[in-house]
Amino acid sequence: MPKKKLSEIVPIAAQAPAALARVLAAVPKKTAARKKTAEADGAATALSQLAAAAAANGHGGETPRDEVARRAYYLWLERGCPAGTAEQDWLAAERELQKA
Numbered sequence: 519m520p521k522k523k524l525s526e527i528v529p530i531a532a533q534a535p536a537a538l539a540r541v542l543a544a545v546p547k548k549t550a551a552r553k554k555t556a557e558a559d560g561a562a563t564a565l566s567q568l569a570a571a572a573a574a575n576g577h578g579g580e581t582p583r584d585e586v587a588r589r590a591y592y593l594w595l596e597r598g599c600p601a602g603t604a605e606q607d608w609l610a611a612e613r614e615l616q617k618a
Contacts, residue, residue, distance in 0.1 A: 586611045 580588075589611035594603060 582615075585615055589614060 586608065590604070590607040593607045593610055594600070597603070597607075
């Protein structure tokens with residue numbers, strides 16, 4: 519391979535910053551989706567710790583609020599997942615669980 523002259527190398531070196539900038543622009547940055555995933559993972563960890571604490575306190579891993587939330591969710595599913603009925607489902611679940 520023949521050696522290149524300095525006059526041939528200098529123009530190539532001058533293009534290096536622009537080429538590097540193009541490469542760096544193509545590298546994906548931390549996206550909002552990744553940030554949300556990290557936040558969700560943190561929330562899941564906190565919920566796991568809360569469930570463990572509830573289990574240690576004799577609640578069997580589920581708090582009364584968890585029971586209401588689970589029942590409200592199933593009521594919502596039974597009704598075909600209508601929008602805007604969260605409060606109605608929650609109150610119905612509370613009434614059912616108070617009777618039991």
